[in-house]
Amino acid sequence: MEQTIMVTGAAGFIGYHVANHLMARGDRVIGIDNMNDYYPVSLKRDRVRELGFRHGARFEFLETDFSDWEAFDREVSDRRFDAIVHLGAQAGVRYSISNPRAYAQSNLVGHLTILELARARRVRHLVYASSSSVYGGNQSLPFRVEDRADHPLSLYAATKKADELLSETYAHLYRIPLTGLRFFTVYGPWGRPDMAMWLFTSAILEGRAIDVFGEGEMRRDFTYIDDIVSGVIASLDNPPPDDGLEKAGGSRAPHRLYNIGNNRSEELTRMIALIEESCGRTAARRLMPIQPGDVRDTFADISAIERDLGYRPTTPIDVGIPRFVTWFKLYHRDAASLAPKAVPAGIGR
Template sequence: MKLLLTGTAGFIGFHLAKRLLERGDEVIGLDCINDYYDINLKYSRLEITGIDRSKIEYGKFVQSTKYPNYRFIQLKLEDREAILNLFAQEKFDKVCNLAAQAGVRYSLQNPFTYIDSNINGFLNILEGCRYNGVKHLAYASSSSVYGLNETMPFSVHHNVDHPISLYAASKKSNELMAHTYSYLYGIPTTGLRFFTVYGPWGRPDMALFLFTKAILEDKPIDVYNNGNMQRDFTYIDDIVEGIVRVIDNPPRGNPEWTGANPDPGTSIAPYRVYNIGNSSPVRLMDFIEAIEEALGQKAIKNFLPLQAGDVPATWADVSDLEKDLGYKPNTDIRFGVKRFVEWYLTFMY
């Protein structure tokens, strides 16, 4: 198939691009390469897939030197004319939108960035799909949409109307926007609620990267909520496997759905939402211990209160993913952390 994959200079997009390319799909990769974090890491990911940094120019295609079925283009999602022209020219079979302004804490200081990219940009993706016969749109949502919900594990059939960060609100908005386009125009859409993704080539603003760097430099690590946090850490390979299965299986409408008792996770329209998580919450202190074990070095811990926008715990109910697509992530945290540390010591240290 011919697929538009946005966010290919990013952590998940980079790994997914490699997987799709290696199985023979034709991929157009897109990324704005913003400076939310070190752009050199983004360029390094692109170079792994054969995209020469020196040839990247805004709005121009770069042919991969490694994969004949891969072209990359630097574009902003909010660049409406360029995005709609790209759809009209390339006529994609499917789209996977992973590009977004990420980060819960960053949204507290830079709210307008989230509206530009995650709302206006996503609308451009939807409009591109609407007018160009796209057969399936899969897109990144986030576990952060669960917000103040305390019912564990988090289920896609739970109400998620109480986000506690603008980032989370933008992701919930994406799900609402996608449903509208699925209902009005029959576009199959699937939202992917990722749970704390980690692994090699990960984002430097995430805890694993920050903790590893600080421990190696004998600097203290900030441990929020005094360590009383749990996260459903999900290894990157498991995330990619889940996305590929979703892309290959466009949703159909749920014939049992009713407006008298509406199910938030499905619809009469061709719309679905899935959690992709390890379904095994890890205590933050156990996570830190796994990093210490992999590094052979103890952390200096700076205990702090819960930060604004953070939730104390996440836990994914993946029963729908398992039932519909026959898949359940299962990578052990110690294995995943060890793989990350091996990569970090090779490429970053």
């Protein structure tokens, strides 16, 4: 049965792919994005154009800011939708140190706006983006959803943890089915220019040196975009039940949290080697100290989402990185310069 899904952050990396998949299977999408300039808006507009070209009338795009709740409410007042996939947020760990107010507005006020919209419309399910950053400096690997996550190392991580707490409250008070997804480092075609995969590929193809933070001794659970999308869609299609069972502290809220990762922690140096191989060039490397807000290792325990939804990633970095580099070359083949301008570098989450 055809549904209409609101997707926030639809001009973003994950939002583009989720919207594309939903429409490819027959759903309609109302895409929301404020098109901010954290990274080049041209890439966001290219994603939106691609969605419109591929799906026509199935796709409606609204350029609006969901953190401005009065304007947003007016914009969507006459739209009807069945569920929400809330992927819009101010991204980036290091940028949160230099521009904290953007994170408070988008990630806290904005998330509350979406929760209020879900409550008012009584949507069947709200799936929202959290982050592996919430685990902070957790020394126990792999990260499990049952682990404590109350020592964030960046404001970005703190806002994502706050979103989970706000969601738990709304699920408890208003019985709205909610699912939070802790994404681990996502990469692939149409990716973000502030992420290491993009920055390294751009530099290597141009013959520039790359900055390797953490002296190269960092590990990430790199997750290919197709695997992320399969987890988002599986979560959307399976809202948590509201069984009303009692437990200590009150009734069990219809709210679930899942890790979505590749279930493998890869060395940063291996990622760089695969990019070099795909580019046919060797990188000049500058070893740099770990940056404020970064963590040294991430590794996703995906047993919960695997058990509940049958999620299992299928794309190792040996396959995913060459796909990304191929797309990158095609996307930039007519560009005068591959380097993004004024974009903070980062391995990302």
